Amino acid sequence: MAWLVRRIAASIAIVFAVVTITFFLIRLAHGKPFIPGGDQAVDPAVIAVLEEQYGADKPSHIQYIAFLRQLTRGNLGQSFALQRPVADALAEAIPNTLILTGAALLLDFLLGLGLGVYQALRVNRLPDVVLGNTTLFIYSFPTFWLGLILLLVFGEWLHWFPIGGKTDPVLCPAVDSFRCTLDLMHHLVLPALTLGVVGAAGTARFQRAAMLEVARQDFIRTARAKGAPERRVVLRHQLRNALLTFITRFGLAFPFLLTGAVLTETIFAWPGMGRIATEAILRRDYPVVTAVALVASAMVVAGNLVADLLLAAADPRLRSASADVT
Amino acid sequence: MTLPEWMALAAALLITRWIMAALRRRYGRFFRHPTAGWATALLVFLSVLAVAAPLVAPFPYWLQIDIVRLKNHPPSWTYLLGTDLYSRDVWSRLIYGARISLAIGALGMLVALTVGTVVGAVAGYYRRWVDAVLMRGVDIGLALPRIFILLMAIALWERLPIGVLVLVIGLTSWFGTSRLVRAEVLSLRERDFVSAARAVGAGPARVIFAHVLPNAAAPIIVSAALGVGNVLLLEAGLSFLGIGLPPPQPSWGNMIADGQHTLLHAPWTTLFPGLAIALVVMALNSVADALRDALDPREEST
Numbered sequence: 310m311a312w313l314v315r316r317i318a319a320s321i322a323i324v325f326a327v328v329t330i331t332f333f334l335i336r337l338a339h340g341k342p343f344i345p346g347g348d349q350a351v352d353p354a355v356i357a358v359l360e361e362q363y364g365a366d367k368p369s370h371i372q373y374i375a376f377l378r379q380l381t382r383g384n385l386g387q388s389f390a391l392q393r394p395v396a397d398a399l400a401e402a403i404p405n406t407l408i409l410t411g412a413a414l415l416l417d418f419l420l421g422l423g424l425g426v427y428q429a430l431r432v433n434r435l436p437d438v439v440l441g442n443t444t445l446f447i448y449s450f451p452t453f454w455l456g457l458i459l460l461l462v463f464g465e466w467l468h469w470f471p472i473g474g475k476t477d478p479v480l481c482p483a484v485d486s487f488r489c490t491l492d493l494m495h496h497l498v499l500p501a502l503t504l505g506v507v508g509a510a511g512t513a514r515f516q517r518a519a520m521l522e523v524a525r526q527d528f529i530r531t532a533r534a535k536g537a538p539e540r541r542v543v544l545r546h547q548l549r550n551a552l553l554t555f556i557t558r559f560g561l562a563f564p565f566l567l568t569g570a571v572l573t574e575t576i577f578a579w580p581g582m583g584r585i586a587t588e589a590i591l592r593r594d595y596p597v598v599t600a601v602a603l604v605a606s607a608m609v610v611a612g613n614l615v616a617d618l619l620l621a622a623a624d625p626r627l628r629s630a631s632a633d634v635t
Numbered sequence: 636m637t638l639p640e641w642m643a644l645a646a647a648l649l650i651t652r653w654i655m656a657a658l659r660r661r662y663g664r665f666f667r668h669p670t671a672g673w674a675t676a677l678l679v680f681l682s683v684l685a686v687a688a689p690l691v692a693p694f695p696y697w698l699q700i701d702i703v704r705l706k707n708h709p710p711s712w713t714y715l716l717g718t719d720l721y722s723r724d725v726w727s728r729l730i731y732g733a734r735i736s737l738a739i740g741a742l743g744m745l746v747a748l749t750v751g752t753v754v755g756a757v758a759g760y761y762r763r764w765v766d767a768v769l770m771r772g773v774d775i776g777l778a779l780p781r782i783f784i785l786l787m788a789i790a791l792w793e794r795l796p797i798g799v800l801v802l803v804i805g806l807t808s809w810f811g812t813s814r815l816v817r818a819e820v821l822s823l824r825e826r827d828f829v830s831a832a833r834a835v836g837a838g839p840a841r842v843i844f845a846h847v848l849p850n851a852a853a854p855i856i857v858s859a860a861l862g863v864g865n866v867l868l869l870e871a872g873l874s875f876l877g878i879g880l881p882p883p884q885p886s887w888g889n890m891i892a893d894g895q896h897t898l899l900h901a902p903w904t905t906l907f908p909g910l911a912i913a914l915v916v917m918a919l920n921s922v923a924d925a926l927r928d929a930l931d932p933r934e935e936s937t
Binding site: 319322323324326327330331334335337338339340442445446448449450451452453454455457458460461465571572575576586587590591593598601602605606609610 | 670771774775777778779780782783784786787788790791792793864868871872875876888891894895898899902905906908909912913914915916917920921
């Protein structure tokens with residue numbers, strides 16, 4: 310228990326550090342908020358008023374203290390560019406990102422695990438070699454490029470799937486929620502494929518290696534020697550142990566998915582956190598940038614923590630040892 | 636030359652020496668890997684193309700051949716991979732783009748590798764509070780949403796010099812390497828030959844660089860090969876978001892980004908740079924795989 314408390318404390322400290330770094334880094338960027346891009350000129354007096362209104366005219370450290378004070382009350386501040394509270398904008402975007410990354414993760418793990426285990430059972434035979442080269446190739450794709458190609462083939466040429474957005478803006482508010490959900494799923498296919506397929510290729514390679522690593526160990530030989538049927542050896546002994554390394558990968562998948570989501574959301578006009586973040590950074594919308602850093606780093610840290618907990622729960626060998634680690 | 640340049644040069648020479656030595660000792664095992672030979676050949680071929688770009692590219696990368704008649708021309712014998720929206724030859728731009736992309740990949744990796752190795756080695760060697768401080772820093776680094784941090788760091792400059800881009804990418808990519816090196820150093824520092832070196836009076840720097848690190852070379856080299864691929868993908872992603880080199884200069888990432896606007900009419904402008912990235916990253920992954928097999932003394936085969 311003490312271990313868990315310490316881990317949570319460390320996680321909070323990490324998130325705090327990330328938020329602090331972000332807070333000051335974005336304020337060091339050249340260019341100021343409230344100045345629209347392009348050739349539109351804005352009266353400096355107007356900007357000065359706006360800056361004062363939002364408190365952006367004060368020195369950074371004063372702003373930081375004010376920010377922390379608001380944060381303790383659960384207030385993330387007012388967006389400069391969106392004319393609404395940051396929390397509202399994020400509350401709208403985060404579920405969208407979670408839907409996308411959730412679907413991608415599911416695809417990643419189901420497909421990746423299946424392929425990896427299948428390959429390990431046919432190791433060095435034709436299916437393994439073919440799949441091995443295919444996954445290596447796909448794993449090397451830039452995600453956003455795969456997104457564009459999928460968009461071209463399945464969106465523009467075959468017209469199987471819509472080319473962007475979360476739901477059809479005309480259809481959806483008009484019809485019932487069931488049809489809306491179907492429409493959402495329809496829109497979800499291509500972005501989730503983009504993110505999930507590349508991840509699945511990585512997972513498959515990882516899982517194959519983990520299975521083979523376990524296959525070499527003594528307890529597998531023992532299981533075979535005592536006459537356990539092959540099915541049981543593979544499922545109970547080999548797969549179960551190989552899944553332990555897989556749990557670690559689950560925790561590490563979060564940052565990858567977040568990064569991938571930024572690009573994928575941009576391509577498919579998916580109204581998620583990644584798009585808000587990119588916009589906010591480019592427009593120097595300080596409060597939104599800081600809030601996104603908070604949410605994103607919390608997700609990464611929480612992912613690692615959950616993976617560690619799952620690992621401790623799944624592997625009895627770690628339960629006593631985990632008390633000493635960290 | 637300035638100090639950082641000297642350091643980069645020294646690091647490059649050192650790493651090349653390690654790789655050469657490792658290859659000489661084990662090249663037989665390296666090339667036993669099914670695709671390592673092809674991958675190496677592909678990488679060498681592309682590097683030669685990149686270096687000799689002005690000689691081998693049929694057109695200059697900026698040349699708008701005929702904006703009226705040759706706009707978005709499909710691939711043909713004269714224009715091997717077609718032309719783009721401005722009637723520039725995609726194949727030529729791809730060759731010139733290889734220069735930028737491969738250079739950023741290699742140099743970014745070098746920065747990341749150097750920082751990661753030094754931090755990991757120092758943390759693992761000194762342990763105690765040094766280790767604690769450095770590794771908590773690494774924890775924070777791993778929790779940073781990297782693409783946001785890159786976007787922000789890059790926003791510090793009005794016009795981004797390429798050296799800064801390389802540095803920023805490198806300085807946000809070393810966290811994983813440092814963990815790896817630290818683990819390796821932690822186990823190596825207890826070995827007899829390290830105690831022996833200390834006993835005859837070698838200082839910490841000498842023990843770390845002359846005795847400990849050469850024995851940790853295998854995982855470092857493998858992570859270097861993977862690192863180049865990662866940096867390449869990262870650079871492409873950044874270019875895609877519109878951050879990178881100024882317009883006429885091609886990199887594979889900004890070629891994809893430019894191509895997306897004519898995706899429907901001229902898919903080749905998007906398709907080929909992406910394939911180039913995928914091929915290089917795949918080759919690097921193969922090489923890393925083969926290096927891992929070749930440099931791992933523990934096992935004979937998988």
